[in-house]
Amino acid sequence: MEANQDIQFASELRNVMIRLIKKLRKESQTGLQLSLTERSTMALLYQNKAMLPSELAASEMITNQSMSQVLNHLSELGYIIRTASLTDKRKVNISLSELGERTLLQFRHERDEWLARAIAATCSAKEQAILKQASGMLSTIVDLKI
Incomplete structure (x- = not known):
């Protein structure tokens, strides 16, 4: 019991x-x-300073395509900055503006x-x-x- x-x-x-x-x-x-995922993504970026989109997607447990939509909306609002990676020009680091x-x-x-x-x-x-x-x-x- x-x-x-x-x-x-x-x-x-x-x-x-x-x-x-x-x-x-x-x-x-x-x-x-903002959606819950958008707020959570911003919190991850605040904690980690910069992350790759694939890292964000994995952390949020969503697809890369879904994360791309999240990042596009955050970018439209001016909340994130995309910066080319210094070590691999094919990669883009995401950080909070x-x-x-x-x-x-x-x-x-x-x-x-x-x-x-x-x-x-x-x-x-x-x-x-x-x-x-x-x-x-x-x-x-x-x-x-x-």
């Missing part, structure tokens, strides 16, 4: 986290013009701001401390490699 309760708890936690993620996506006016970086940081800030307001409005100081502890535990779970 305990295993079923553990699975039920895991299911409830997963559902709440999915709902929170969906809610956060809607709380950024800046990010609404200054506008792309500012936009990424803006929609992250909008979501963080909303979440901070929501936590302050709904949680007591004790509950906020519990959330901080849970955040650390969730990070450990996310980093687990099994």
Whole structure:
């Protein structure tokens, strides 16, 4: 019976986290013009500075053709820069433009701001401390490699 309760708890936690993620996506006016894959691609470029389109596609688990469409849209918006590789002229490195970086940081800030307001409005100081502890535990779970 305990295993079923553990699975039920895991299911409830997963559902709440999915709902929170969906809610956060809607709380950024800046990010609404972009698809989830476009935002995720921008985040990858922010973390890695520059990547090849094939590396981005592999990281996002989409086809090279789909990534090409993502990159074309980000390019139209002025969010990325394409630069020929110094070692292989057939390859193109993709990086965030200054506008792309500012936009990424803006929609992250909008979501963080909303979440901070929501936590302050709904949680007591004790509950906020519990959330901080849970955040650390969730990070450990996310980093687990099994």
